Amino acid sequence: MGVLMEVREVSKRFGGGVFGGRHVVGLDGVSFTVDEEHPSITTVVGESGSGKTTFARLMLGVTSPTSGEVLYRGTDIARLSKAQRKRFRRDVQVVFQDPYDVYNPFYKVDHVLKTTVARFGLARSGDASDELIEEALTAIGLRPESTLGRYPHQLSGGQRQRIMVARALLVRPALIVADEPVSMVDASMRASILRTLRRLKTDFGISVVYITHDLTTAYQVGDQMIVLYKGMVAEAGNVDSVVHDPKHPYTQLLLRSVPLPDPDAGWSGDTKPTRPRRAPGGESCAFVDRCGFAMDVCVERMPPLYRTEPHRTAACFRYEGAPVMARGELRDVLTARAEAEGG
Amino acid sequence: MARSAIAPVEMWPRQIIRATVHFVRYCRRNPALAVGLVILLFLAGLGLVGRLIVNVDDSAPASVTPNLAPSLTHPFGTDGQGRDLFAALVIGLPLTLQVGFVAGAIGLGVGAVVGFVSGYVGGVLDAIVRVAVDSLLTVPALLILVTIASSIKGFISVNVIALVIASLAWMGPARTIRAQVLTLRGRGYVDIARFSGVGTVGVICRELLPNLLGYLASSFVAAVSTAVLASVGLSALGLGPQNVPTVEMMLYWAIFYGALASGAWWWWVFPGGLVLLLFLGLYFVTSGLDEVANPRRRLGT
Amino acid sequence: GVASGAQDREDTLIVSVSDTINQLSDVGVVNPFLLGTYRTGWQFAFEPLFFYNPWWTAKVTGPAWLPGKDGVIPYLATGFRYNADYTEIEIDLRPGVSWSDGKPFTARDVAFTLEMLKASAPQLNFSFDMNLWIKRVDVVSELRARIFLNRPNPRFMMSYLLWRQDVGIPMVPEHIFKGKPATTFTNFDIDKGWPVVTGPWKLVNSTSEQKVWERRDDWWGAKTGFHRLPAPKRVVVLPLYSTDKLTQLLASNKLDATHNIPPANAKTALRKNPDLIVRARDQSKPWGWLDWWTNQLGFNCSRPPFDDPDIRMAINYALDREEIIRVGFDGDSTAALLPLPSYPSLRKFRDLARPTLESKGISTTAHLEKTNQIMESKGYRKDPKGLWAVNGKRFPIVIMCQPGFFESYLPIMVAQLRRAGFDAGYKALSTAGSMVDRGEIDAFMDGNQGAAVSDPYGELETLHGRYSAPAGKVATYPNRWKNPEYDHLVEEMGSLPPEDPRFVSAYEKAIANVVAEAPVIPLVDNYLIMPVSTKYWHGWPDESNPYCAPSLWHRTAGLVINSLEPAPRP
Amino acid sequence: MRELRAYYDTPAGTAKAVDGVTLTVDPGERFGLVGESGSGKSTIAMAAMRLLRPPARIEGGQVWVGDVDMMGASEDEVRRLRLAKVALVAQGSINALNPVARVRAQLLDGARDHGVRFNRREADSFVADLLEQVGLHAEVANSFPHQLSGGMKQRVCIAIAVCLRPEVIIADEPTSALDVVVQRQVMESLRAVQASLGAAVLLIGHDIGLMAQVVHRLGVMYAGRLVEVCGIREACREPLHPYTRLLVGSVPNLTTKEDFGGIPGLPPSLVIDQPGCPFRERCPEAMERCATEAPVLRTVRPGRQVACHLY
Amino acid sequence: MSVAYILRRIGQFLIVVWVASTVNFFLPRLGPGDPVRNRLLNAQVTGGVQSEGVSEIVQAYNRQFGLDKPLVEQYLIYLWNLVHFDFGFSIASYPTRASTLIFAAIPWTLGLLLVATLVAFFIGTLLGSLAAWPRSPQWVRHLSVPVMGLSAVPYYLIGLALIYLLAVLVPVFPSSGGYSLGATPSFTLGFAVDVLSHSFMPAAAIVASSVGFWALSMRGMMITTVGEEFVNLADAKGLKANRVFVRYALRNALLPQVTHLALSIGHIVSGSIIVEVVFGYPGVGVLLFNAITGEDYFVIYGVVFIVVLAIALSTLIVDLLYPLLDPRIAYGRT
C-alpha cells in the first residue's frame, strides 16, 4: 500500500485542562493521508488562526493531538520505537513558519545545515558535505559564499526561510511539511523557491504539504488543496477545481479577495462581516456570521462535509443534496485524487 | 577556513597576537568589560606580586607592633592584633576571591544542572524542584552556617564558608536558568535540531547550552559577587573564616576592635577599599558580559 | 514625651548593662529565678541579706556608710552563724525593712523564698542546689530564720546568700509569690506595682530598648536612717551595645557606666572624654577590675592526644602569656598560671602553688625548648610546614569558644601555637557551649566556673573525676580529667572550711596535680575595664575603695548606685 | 520629498538605505512604493516623519509637507506637524499600539496633545466616529490591543492616523501580515477614509497585486533608489525598468499555471559603494555602460520616470 | 480569571509554606541543639548562677518545652502550632512567648526596611528610566553611572562609611539604635523625629546600595521598551514628550519592576539581619540573629515562619495581581 503518513480525525484543543475553563479549538477532526508511492503537493490554506500551523505540528509529532491519531507507516507517532523514530525523522522533514525562531543564534547558519548532514550521514567527507550544502543553497537561490559563515541575525527573513528550505532539501525526505515557507520572501524570490518545490516532487518524488495563506502560490504549486476555517475543513479537493470553481462561500470570499496585479480586475463582492447570527450556545456553521448565503439551518446545525464531486468536498448546506461524508472519508477524497493522478 | 587541526608552531605567537589585538579591539567597544577585567587583574596581581615584596608571615597576629599608622615599613599600617595589614591583605585577597569563586562556581554549577534538568525534563520533577527552590529560599543563611559549622569538626575555613554560601546560592540560578530553558525549549531551533536527528543530550549540550553560555558567564560573575557579598555579611556577624585574614575578616576585626571610633582609619579603609574595588570590578565585568551574552550585540568576524 | 532621660539628665543615671546586644530580652520577666532572666538591671532593686567584697582589706570592707568585716557586708540581715558541724545556719534580719508595697520584710519571706526554691527543683535557678542542701527553713522569729542543711556545708552562705559578682539568691515577698505558679510567674506588672522589692526603685517602663526605674522615696532605708535616699532620681538601663557604640556613648557622656569594654576602646573613650575615669585615679594599669573569671584553655582530657598530660604541658610551654597581654589586652591584664583569680583573699593559696610552678618551669613567657623536647620525645617531628606531625600526620588543635570576648586574643594565642609547631586554629560558635559539654570538642576557651573569691575549693571541685564522662555524654564540667589522688584530696577539702590546716595541706597537694598535669591551662586574669563618667555623678568605686564589686550588671550594683553623689553643678 | 538621503551607521560601514530619493504625492492621490525587502521603503517613511533614530541618520534632503520642510523645522514644530499634517501607519502596526492602554485612550491622547479639548461626551463621539470610519464597532474603544485581531489593530492604527484629518498619510505595509480577506477590508477602510479627507497617501508595500487595487501611481525602489515612477496601469501593463518588469512578471496569478520567473541573484550591499547601476548584476539587459555609470531617474515619457540606461 | 487557577495557585502557596516550614523545623535540629543547656551555660558563664544540677534542669525544661519527645511528634506539634499561629515559649526568655518578642520587633523592621525599600525603588526606577530615555538631559545619564556603580557596594561597607562620617567624624546622626537612649516611645512629634533620625543612616545605607539595582533593571527594561514599535509610533502621533515617557515607555517598563518590588518586600524580614546587626536596630533581624546563635528554636520557628509567609504571600500576590496590572497576561497561560 505504502501509506507514509496518515492523519486520522485529529483534533487539538488548547487551554482548558483538568479544572475545565475555556479552550481554543486549534483543529477539529481533520483527516489526511500521504502516500509514499504517489508523491503529491497538498496545499493547506486558510486565514490566520485557522489551524494551519497546528495541523503541521500535529503531523510532525511536535504537538500531540487531543483526539484522533497520527500514524507513520501505520504506527502512532507518539509510540514510535527508537529505530522507527530515526527513520521518521529522515522521511519527514519540516520548514517551520517563523524563520526568526528556528536558528540557534549562537551558531552561524552553517550549523543547522552541517548538523543535518552529519546526523543523517549524508556525506562521507567534509568536502562532500560542503558540496552538498552549497548545492542545496544554490537550488533555492542563495549564494553560498554570502550566506554561509554568517549569523542568522545577519540575514533577512527571506534568506532565513530559504535556508530552512535548503535544509529540508538536503535530507531528501519522502515528505516535507512546509509551513508558510515563503511568507517573507518577495515575489520574485518566492517564485523561484516554489519552482524548486515543484521540482522536488517531479524529480525526487518528494511529497510536500505546503501551508500558506497565499492562494495564488497555492494554486501555482499544489495538486490538491485543503481550505481550513476555524480549525475545520471548509473545502478540499483538486487545486484547479477548487480555485476555478469554489464551492464553499469562504473559499469564494478568499478567492475574491486576492489582489491581482491588474488595476482593472478590481475586488468584487462584499466583505463586510454581516451581523453575527449565531444561535446562542448552539452548534452552528463556523462561517455563518460572515456568510452571504447563510440560511436558518446554518445557524441551527453544523454542516457536514458533502462530497460534491468524487474528488471534491465542501462543508456547506448549499450542497445538502450531495452525499455526506463520514468525517474520516476526507482522506479518500484526497488519496483518490493522488492515486488517480499517479496511477 | 582551513580545516587543518593545529596551526604550525611558528604561527602561534602571531595567532596569540592576533587574538590579543582582537580582544583589545573588542574591549574598546565594551569598556565596562575592559575596566572590570583590569580591576580584577590588578587585585589578582596584588595577591601575587604582593607576596614578593612583603613578608607574608607578618600577616599572622602578633608579628609586628600593633596599631601603627601607615608608614614606609607598613604601607597599610598594622592592626590591633599585630598584623601587618598589607601582608594580611596580600594573603587575604586571594582567599576572598577563593570564597567568591568556589561558592560562585558550586552554586552556579548546581543551579545550572538543576535548572537545566528541571526546565527541560519538566513534569513532576520540575514541580518538585520549584517547590524545593521556593522553600529553600526562605531559609536564613545564618541558620545554615551555624548548622554546618557546628557539624564539621575542623575550623571554619574559607572552603566551609564557600560551601555554606554555595548551599544557598544555587536556588537563584536554578530558578532563572530554568526559566531560560523553558523559553528556549519551545524554540524552533530545538525542534529543528530534533528533526535533524539530534538526541536529548545533544539538544541540551549543543543547542541550549551554548545559548546560555554568555548568560552563564555573566551569572557566574554575578554569583561570585553575590558570594563575596554573602561572605562579607557572614563575616560581619562574626562567622567568617576565622583563622585567615580574608579581606572581609579584616573588616570584621576592625569593627570588633572599634577601629571606627578609635580613629585607626587604615584598619578599615584599606580592606574596605579593596572590597569596594573587587565589587566594582565584578560589577563592570558583569555588565560587560551582559553585552557579550546578548548574541545580537556579539559581532562575528 | 521627648526623651525623658535627656530631659532631666542630671538626675538620671544611664547605664548600659545586659547580656543581650541591642535589645533587652527579658522585658516582661522580673522573677530572678526564671530561665529567661538575664542580667539586665533588676538586681539593684532587690537587696541581699549580705554582700561579700573579695577586695576587702584590713582598712576597707565596703562603702564608707556601710560597716562590714572581713569582706562580709550585712544588708537586709545583720549577721549569721553556723553551728559547729556546719549543718545549721541562723540568720538575723535588720529591723525596719519593708517591701515596696509597705509590707514588712521578715524571716517568713526568707523561709518562703528558700522553701519555694527547694519545692520547685530543678526548674528555678538555684532550686536544684537548695533542694540538695536544705532540709528545711524555720522562722524562729520575725527577724530570725534558721536553715537546716542536709549535709555539712561550711560554704553555704558564701555560695548562695552572700552577694558577690553574679552570685547570690535574692529574697522575694511571700505575699506576692505565694500561690503563684513558681515556674512561670513573671513578677511583672507595672500597673500593680510589681515587682515588689525592698530596694529604693520602682519599675516604670520596660521595653526591649530600655528599662526605667524611678526612685522610690518611701524606701525603708531612708526612713530608718540606714542610708540617705540614692542620689539619682531615675535609673535607665539600656541593652548592651557593640563596643564601638558603647565607646562613642561614653565619649559623649550619653552613658554614665557600661559593660566592660576592650582596652583599645577604653583608650579611645578616655582620650575623647576627660570626664571619664577608670579604676585608678592616675589611670595606671590595669584599668580594669579583677574578675573571678580567670581565662583558661581547657581540654577534653578523655580524648587522645589531649589525654596525655605531656602533650598538654607541651602546649602550655608554647604559650606566651606576656605577649597575649601586651598585644591582645593592650597591656591591661595579668598573667594567670593557676585557675585562681588574683584576689587578695586568695593570695595565700596562690603562694602555696608557687614551688610546683617553679619546679615545672612554668612562667608567664613561652618555653619553646621544653615544648620541642616533649614533642620530640613523643615521636613528633616538624613537617615541611613547620608543624608537629608523626608519620606525616598532624594533630589539629581546634579551639572552640563562644563568639565575642575570646576572639580579642585568641588569634594571638593561635599564632603562638602555630609558631611552636601546633596545627592550631579556633572556632567561635554560639553553640560552642553545648558542644563542649557533650565532649565533642578537644580544646576550648573558657573562664573558670568555680567562682572562687575566698576559697579555692569551688574551683578545684570542677576538675573532680566524677564529672568525667565518655564523649557524647553530657558532663557538668567539661574537662573530663581523671586523677584518683586528686579526687580524694578535693573530697577532703569539701568538708573543711578554708581556714582549716588540713584543708590547706590537701589543697597544696591537689594544686600540684593540676599544675603538673595541666587539665586546664590558665592564661590571664579577667579584668573588667569600665570607664565611668563623672559628668553627672561622682563617688564611683575606685582603687582605694572598690565597695564590693564595681560592675553595674553584678548583683552588687546597688551598693554603687546608693553611694553615688551628684556632680557639683555649675 | 527632495533628494532624501538616510544612512545607517553599521559596524561594517555606512549603509545607504535611502540614497537620494525625490518624489511628490499630490493631495487626494494614492502613491504606492514597492521594492524588494530591504530596499529602503520603511526608511523613507520614517525619514519623512523625522523619526529615524540612531544608528540611522538623515544625511540630506528635504521633506515638504505643504509649505513646511520637516527637516528644517524645530523639534517642537515637527511634533505638532506629526499626526496633524502627516500621519503614519507604520510597518508592523500589530505592535504599534501601547499594550497596556485601552484603544480609547490611544485614540484620544494624540488629539489632546495637539491642543484639542474634549469633554467626556465629545470624546466619546470623537472615538466612535473614528472607529466607525474604519469599520469598527464603537465598543472596540474599550478593548486592550491584545484583545483585537490583527486586522482590527490595523484599522485602529488607521483611525489614529486620520483622527486629525492630516494632509498626508504614510502607510507602511499596513497589511503584509494579514490574510487576503482582512487585507482587503483594511485597504478598503483606508481608501474610504482617504477619499473622505482628500489626503495624499503614500502606501508602502511589496505586493504589486495589492498596489494594483489601491494606488494611482507607483514608485519602484531598488537598493535605496527609485528606479521607476509611473501610473499603476502602465506599471502593470508595460513596465519599463528591467527590475520592474521582472518583478511584475514574477507575480503569480490564479488563472493559469505557469513557470514563474523570479529574479536570479541577490540585491547588492548597501554598504559598499559601487559605481554603476545597482541592478546590473541581475539585469538581463545589462550593458557595459551600466557597470560604470549610475543611471539617474529621468522622465522618459509623460508621467513616467525611469532610471535605466536603456531609455 | 479562573477560580481553578486561583485555587491551584493557593494550593501551591500552601505546599511551599508547608515544605519551607518543614525544612526550617529540621534545620536547627541538625546542629548540636541543646538550647536549654546552652542558655544555662550562658547564664553560668556570665552569672555563675548554677553550680549543680544543670542536667536535671535541662531535663525538666526539655520536658516543659516538649523537646524530649520524639522528633516526629515534635514536628507534628510544631505544624499544629503553626496553624494556630502559636510558636510557643521563647527558650531564652522563658516564660516570654516567642510571638510577644516577634510582634514587638516587627514594626521596627517594617518601618525601616519598607520605607527604605520603597524610597530606593522610586529613586532607582526614576533614575533608571531617565538613564534609558534618549531625550533626558546629559547630566542625568552621567549621574546614573555612579549610582549604578554604588549597587555593587555591599551596604555593610556603605553603612560603615556612613557611621564613620556622620556619627564619628561629624556626629549628626546617632550611630545605632531605634531611638534615643532613655526616650519613651510615644506618638509625639519629638519621638517621631527621634526615630526618624535614628533610622536615617541604616535607611541611607540600604537606599544607597539598592538604588543602583533598581536603576539598573529599570534601565534594561526601559531600553527594550523604548525600542518597541509603539513608543516610536507614539512619537509619530506627535505626542508630547512627557506623555510618551510616562504613558508609553514608563508604564510598560514598570511592570516587571513592580513584580520585583513585591518580591523584595517579601524578602524584607529575611534580608534585614545584617543591617540591623550593623546598626543595632531593634528589629526582627536582630531577634533572629540572637535566636539562631542562642538556639532559641521557638523564636527561630516564629520568625522564619513569618519570613516564609511573607515571601510566599508576596509571590502569590504577584501572581494573582500581575494579570490585573498587565492586561496582556491571562491567568493560567504560563
Ligand SMILES: Nc1ncnc2c1ncn2[C@@H]1O[C@H](COP(=O)(O)OP(=O)(O)OP(=O)(O)O)[C@@H](O)[C@H]1O
Ligand atoms: N500553544 C497554543 N496555545 C493556545 N492556543 C493556541 C496555541 N497554538 C495555537 N493556538 C490557537 O489555535 C488556533 C490555530 O492556530 P494556528 O497557529 O494553527 O493557526 P494558523 O492557521 O497557522 O495561523 P497563521 O496563519 O497566523 O499562522 C488559533 O486560534 C491559535 O490562537
Ligand SMILES: Nc1ncnc2c1ncn2[C@@H]1O[C@H](COP(=O)(O)OP(=O)(O)OP(=O)(O)O)[C@@H](O)[C@H]1O
Ligand atoms: N538599525 C539598522 N541598522 C543597520 N541597517 C539597517 C537598520 N535598519 C534597517 N537597516 C537597513 O536599511 C535598509 C533599508 O531598510 P528598510 O527597513 O527601509 O527596508 P524596507 O524596504 O522597508 O524593507 P521591508 O520590505 O523588508 O520592510 C535595509 O538594507 C536594512 O538592512
Ligand SMILES: [Mg+2]
Ligand atoms: Mg501558522
Ligand SMILES: [Mg+2]
Ligand atoms: Mg519596511
Ligand code: NI
Ligand atoms: Ni477570570
